Amino acid sequence: MSVTRTPDTRIEEQSYGFDPGRAAPLLLQHGHSGRLGLKYRAHGDNWAELELPWREDLLGEAERHVLASGPIISMMDTASSLSIWTAQGRFTAIATLDLRVDYQRPARDRAAVIGRAECYKITRSAAFVRGIAHDGDPEDPVAHVAGVFMHIAGDPGNG
Amino acid sequence: MAEAGRDAALTPYAHSLGIVVHGHDGGSPVLACKFNTNVEGRPGNLHGGAISGLLETAGYAVLRSELSKLGRSHRLKPINITVQFLAPGKPKLTYATARITKLGRRNANIAVEAWQDDRSRPIATAIMNILMAPEDVTAGTLGST
Numbered sequence: 057m058s059v060t061r062t063p064d065t066r067i068e069e070q071s072y073g074f075d076p077g078r079a080a081p082l083l084l085q086h087g088h089s090g091r092l093g094l095k096y097r098a099h100g101d102n103w104a105e106l107e108l109p110w111r112e113d114l115l116g117e118a119e120r121h122v123l124a125s126g127p128i129i130s131m132m133d134t135a136s137s138l139s140i141w142t143a144q145g146r147f148t149a150i151a152t153l154d155l156r157v158d159y160q161r162p163a164r165d166r167a168a169v170i171g172r173a174e175c176y177k178i179t180r181s182a183a184f185v186r187g188i189a190h191d192g193d194p195e196d197p198v199a200h201v202a203g204v205f206m207h208i209a210g211d212p213g214n215g
Numbered sequence: 216m217a218e219a220g221r222d223a224a225l226t227p228y229a230h231s232l233g234i235v236v237h238g239h240d241g242g243s244p245v246l247a248c249k250f251n252t253n254v255e256g257r258p259g260n261l262h263g264g265a266i267s268g269l270l271e272t273a274g275y276a277v278l279r280s281e282l283s284k285l286g287r288s289h290r291l292k293p294i295n296i297t298v299q300f301l302a303p304g305k306p307k308l309t310y311a312t313a314r315i316t317k318l319g320r321r322n323a324n325i326a327v328e329a330w331q332d333d334r335s336r337p338i339a340t341a342i343m344n345i346l347m348a349p350e351d352v353t354a355g356t357l358g359s360t
Contacts (some may be wrong), residue, residue, distance in 0.1 A: 087253070087254070088252075092264075129267040149257075155300075159292070
């Protein structure tokens with residue numbers, strides 16, 4: 057994956073050149089996201105939705121069939137990045153500055169978890185994201201998430 | 216520090232990322248995770264989610280260790296976690312451990328740090344609130360317990 061510097065990320069100047077439906081499968085097949093088996097589900101103007109499949113090797117407790125919270129953080133971090141690129145219409149280098157997850161309840165036994173992140177504000181230096189994770193009913197979330205991401209300017213080594 | 220090794224107390228998820236108990240420092244477990252493709256985000260960098268997972272695992276490990284010393288037995292449930300990412304995670308060994316800021320009867324507040332070469336320069340920190348439910352409670356939600 058290569059990254060080029062973009063000096064301006066204001067929403068009104070986007071070209072909508074980033075298609076998460078096409079980019080996500082490529083981005084998600086490698087590394088940590090690939091290990092978790094993250095799958096693209098849907099996107100809108102400023103949001104993206106991923107799915108974390110239930111898997112025995114991602115459990116939080118060996119004796120219970122509930123996904124650990126760590127993979128949920130990973131999914132929301134990844135969905136957040138996708139929502140930012142979708143909102144700004146460009147793939148740029150961004151770094152997570154701060155990510156908060158409030159857990160409302162455990163996911164259900166053997167349930168996949170769906171994560172939807174919405175990029176609600178982009179400034180010259182930062183992008184603000186909020187989202188939820190749920191296991192079937194978006195009205196009854198497993199977790200709420202809030203994050204701030206920074207644009208990484210001009211680092212040619214930034215892959 | 217004591218000898219490193221796989222710890223049965225770590226979750227299946229932690230094992231799948233390659234997280235191990237590296238040793239102990241002042242009686243608290245110190246975890247470590249070798250760089251591997253399972254924790255890679257942007258090529259050559261740790262994934263923020265994997266760093267978060269390591270921090271969270273360290274928070275639970277330190278709390279479980281302390282509760283065990285106190286002879287307390289609880290089912291631990293996450294309330295929340297706030298992660299601050301301070302520097303990119305390079306492709307090298309990453310450590311994490313935690314300090315219990317407040318150990319109450321029902322919840323604990325825990326400060327976690329992850330570092331690589333230099334412990335005084337953490338790559339990420341986290342604050343976690345963990346609910347300590349009675350061991351016999353197997354179901355239920357945070358809101359109803």
